[in-house]
Amino acid sequence: MLHDRAAAAFDAAGQLLGPAAEFDEARALLAEQRARIAAPLRIALVGRVSSGKSTLANALLGGEHVPTGIEELTYNVNWLRHGPARTLTVHFTDGSPPERRDIDELEKLTVRARGTPELAELLSRIDYLEITDPHPYLRAFDLVDTPGLDSHFGEDSANTLRFLALDEGDVRAATLGQAAKADALVLVFARGLASSEEELLRDFTGADVSGAGPVTTVGALTKVELFWPAHDDPLAEGRRVAGRLMDAAGARRLLYDLCPLASLVGSAAGSCTDDDFADLVALAALSPRDLEDRVYFGAEFAAGEMPDVPVPAARRRALHTRFGGYGIVLAARLIREGADTREALRAELYRGSGMADFRTLLADHFGHRAELVKLARAVTHLKSLPDLGDGAPRARATLQRAAAAVTRLEHSEHAFAELAVLRGHYSGAVALEPPEAADLLRITGEYGHAPHQLLGLPADAHGTETAARARERLTHWAGLTADPVHSGATRRACRVVRRSYEMLVDRLDRPDRHRASGPYE
Template sequence: MSPAGGRWWRLGRGGDEHPAAPPHAPGGPSGPTATAPPPISDGSEAATPEPGVREATERAVTEAADLLGPRHRAPAALLPALDALDGYRELAARPMRVALVGRVSAGKSTLVNALLGAHRVETGAEELTFNVSRLTHGSERTVTVHYKDGRPADRHHPDELRALTARAREDDAAGQARLRAVDHLVVTDPSPYLRSFDLVDTPGLDSVLGADSANTLRFLGRSPDEVRADSIGHAGSADALVLVFARGLAQGEEELLADFTGAGFGPGASTGGGAPGAPGSPGGPGTGQGAPGGPGGALTTVGALTKVELYWPEHPDPLAEGRRVAGRVMTAAGGTRLMYDLRPLCSLVGAAAGQLTEADFADLAELATVEPALLARRVARGPYFTTRPYPDLPVPADRRAHLFGLLAGYGLTLACGLLRDGVDRLPELRAELDRRSGLADFRRLLTDHFGARADLIKLRRIVDRARTLPDTLPLDLLPPDPPSAARIRATVDRAVGRFVDLEVQQHAFRELTVLRDCYDGRLAGFTEPELLELRRVAGEFGATPAARLGLPPGTARAELRRVALDRLAHWSAMTIDPTFAGPARRACQVLRRSYERLAAAL
């Protein structure tokens, strides 16, 4: 029997896709009678909610530390393991970090501004990002500088951010020295979007830069390898990644992926994280290369194809062309092995949407009175549009240049078209440009895919790193007598067990493992609808019962429970199908339990 078709429980009453109870085991009537599907849980176990993921993680860290004993009494051989546990505790408590990585000039800083809906980091070819910035939520805007030489961090006014992150003049030796001394910056901002996770803006991945970028780095005193190392190092301390692809920076789709696969951001890659020198951190032991769950797998990586507005005017609908390119990257070029999704974005338009002023709105309203075809021809001429007097355009050249610099040609004509269609207020225009740029949906994607399971993704990283705790034992510090050394090793193994137990205790953790198997292509025999259902019930498209069951919001509780029980019967039957083994069988079992829990909660 084909694993993908002909399953005897597929066609229930009326020939639909809902399961019917199987009368016989696979093989037909002559086969042995099948064991009945496992009974539906009465809900007694699921009725007691599991402790929160963060609380369970913190408890595991505390119990592991208790096993190792207080630091002041611990053998020297256990001190690195205690340091690692401190790192796990910090990781569990801090906000999730999402790093933006890509080539120099790929538009990472522009994308940060677009996501936050305001100008927060410097952008532009003349303002090459020099230092890593981590943006985190705070009640007011602040900038704190952390230095490479270990000196105390100091706070600066937000207006100084450009001087601390952007290129200095070639004749500004003091400015260059100041920039080289900075390790990274922490920027607090009251943007509501930063409540979901921190954003990390990195310099670039280019190993071979163009002449302009190479010259810039040369007089800044940095090499391309240093820029690349900074980006990879800080991406390694993140929990998830946004890979930023710039439209037009590659000859073909395969080349777009080359920077990331070459930098080790492929499937299952993990660049560590945590404090430098700690297990699982860049430069520390046990970096966990190849460990699932760290940055670099499809479950924790999303792609952004930026600047697609520059496809205009050759392509009247640049987002449609961007979707075509993104589709080829994900299929023909193998992007599905690297990313959960790749979204085309008019990132310049999205960033401008949060920065337009009433004066800009007035100028756009004037330009909107121009005959659309004439305006499009003028805008398409680029430099001429921004410099020539043009008596048939009611806005002076300097103001046109300002609008063109903000919105690019496509965004400018789009904004004027929206005004002609009836948009008559600045807030409405900003919201519509944000939506038309693709940024509104992209924000939701990051929040749903990353923010909704931030604690779980961090726990996955902690468990993977905890498995390397035995590797932290310095052989030269272990007691010389074998029994004492064995006791220390056994103590560390018991500490590791506290984290491994979480994989069994947390059902959401098991769902995350199944999702990882799904994205890594390890669920052989599942049909596309089944894979879609797996992702849905594991929370990829929303955490509410209705979203997980694929039903509209507001569906009656009785209907939710009926569908949960119906799908429970289906996946119960799947668990006894002998065509499934390994990760596929585990996925069936996990989904059966997911539906049990949903039904019990309803």
């Protein structure tokens, strides 16, 4: 298995370095990269300020896990990791040891409000905030909520930056720095921040994030609830806009997909309480048109006198803040259609927000290649190992051998060849017909690594059917390899896919030689 061979390569590199003090820095880099491979995949949420990254993080986790706000700039990086309880640890830029803080201080340390000089001094030294949370989704992924990329801050945020003695470049640098440390990216684009689709197109072309590409990057078109009430189904309108953006902006070379999301609704679905449900049931008793007319004027709905509505203004205001106008109207419609319990409503709201499909997409697209993506990043980092010595010929030769013990995996392991073919497919260098392109994605693990998933068969497919299908696809790709119509990158891709099928056939013919689980042979 690739996992075992990678572990053996790291062991060999460590043995070559030995205990000599001159290799302390090299050993530290080797240990850091080995730990990264064993750790959960790290996904960074990257986008413009106020694009909805924090709301998206909350929606992915089904509740309120990081602070959100529109009046102040979320400057600090929030790194969410799995843990048995909610904890908060502050990491500093000046080398000070990490400091454990009460989780109730998270908002104070994240959403920058004007305060005392002492608070300003503390905030200016923070590198990132590490938050542990017991949510099961974080077992697979770490989520990194970054500040923002643009310089369109507005007066309130500009005041916050001055209070902290920061500038707009610091915010972009913090975001790009964390993006560079991530294994995968979610680029967040907000329809609400753009005055037109053309401005959104400019956001695409201006998303200068190192390492972005369809293998490791997915797009989120957030705040599509703002298409309401001009569009009764804002998610459908979001899909239309997302499709146009993917085609017109050439984003298919940057993103695997662009998913429209009513993430405010998704976040509210996860935190909906019994009191919320009771209030929404009361609002659902109004006629649909009456409720829509009232919710449309948000300020009046949140504070106005409504003697015929048995929901006090304060609770209406709280609902409007957390669910938004569209979320309230959608929840009322779902209740009328039969969502008669809080849990049923939460599930329907989550599906209706687009978040259920998006969460599945992240698990499939990133999760099925997580080990390979992390190993590829480690190989890239360890290529710098020979530069960590003092320049002495013998030391440099040792560092080169240690680096080669790991970096040779890039040339000896078939999984890396598959990764190169995928990148060629997304860049357009590999030109395959749609059925073959779908085959390429499948056999390289897009939908999982069990034989039936690699072959596009049902889970209960019989062993003989599975073996026959594998041989049929191998024959097909052997023919493509010999076809003179293919040349260059496409012919090389055909060879790689043919080899993938050869390995699968061998795996099926001799199961005793292969483990029952694990993605890479």
